[in-house]
Amino acid sequence: MSKKNAILLAATDLFSQKGYNGASMAELSRMTGAAGGTIFHHFRNKEDLFLNILGGIKETILDTFDQYLRDENFTNGMDLVEGAVSFYLQLAGQMQAQFLLLHRHFPYKMAETNPICRNYLESIYDCLLDIFEKGIVRGQKDGSIARVPARQSAMILFSMVDGIARFNTYQIYDAGALYNDLITTCRKMLGVAKAGQA
Amino acid sequence: MSKKNAILLAATDLFSQKGYNGASMAELSRMTGAAGGTIFHHFRNKEDLFLNILGGIKETILDTFDQYLRDENFTNGMDLVEGAVSFYLQLAGQMQAQFLLLHRHFPYKMAETNPICRNYLESIYDCLLDIFEKGIVRGQKDGSIARVPARQSAMILFSMVDGIARFNTYQIYDAGALYNDLITTCRKMLGVAKAGQA
DNA sequence: TAAAAAACCGACCGACCATTCGGTTGGTTT
């Protein structure tokens, strides 16, 4: 593997574990075996290094969900929403370091002054919210989802799912067993009312 | 105001705005007018200072919700849950710096090695989850809430509400208009099914 | 009012920080 790639990989772990200020270039140098100067040969500065990582995360997430929507075919809108919830939790488990990064505060702080950073974050959240919203709209056409406000419901749904993913990484509570309850909740909040529904 | 109190107040803002590593004792000294040595006269070290702040936040939250449960009287369990949701969002708006602190990653990182820190965080989340759970259990007795698993539903509800509160502080999206949708969702996920319910 | 205690000060310390820079490779182009 090229040194540059090794730096990007190690820095993802380092930033996610220790935050922006806590991640030191000296430690990154030690982790990768790259000399201090080498890091600054490939990246203008620490912020540029982080933006490269965040840009990569954006690409991965957008591509992954794009692929997901193209490959799978769903019986209806509700099915799409449930699938997206499940897929999101699965992805968060696979890309732990990347999601931990997104769950930290410093990217959003940087976004206040850095438009590139802000753009990356907005792209990611737009993509995720759009998927939930698309599912809801589709479900309202095919009758599987009730007439709830689409965008708002997508945001509430997202904050719910992402909160559970966060519970897992913070490890204050074991949220792994919550998956079934989450899907049930999802059905209740979006589903059309039927006689006898609990 | 005593210097010690001024330090605690300013440090709360500083930690919440810049994180643990980003908050420097020199800047804290500048903000408060207290000399460097004075800070370390009142607090053993930086970590001790933070633990004092977190301990204060714990006390405030526990007392506030205790008071809330004692003062108000609710018509039923569902009413209690809805009130708690509303109260939580209101409190998060009033104690912005404190909630921003709780929404950062470093307290949970510190909790991995520091049992005092871990204890404070667990107390806070236990308190919050207990209120939702109590409301659900009470609602199941008085018939206002369906037979959902109480603790799990409380966790999902909490992660939903806290996610919305987080949306507000991150200011990526305007989540202020989500309050009504949130209460509606809350009713759907917990409420007993009625004929004609949407 | 004298003594003891607590609050407070700011210069100082070594460690560490992000970043720079002059120089060395090894491979490609001319």
Add this chain to the structure above:
DNA sequence: AAACCAACCGAATGGTCGGTCGGTTTTTTA
């Protein structure tokens, strides 16, 4: 073989970090 180049190195730099310490002021106690 000369010129070029990106990748890489590691010592050096100026600045900031958390924390210490000896001494002064203010408050409390006896």
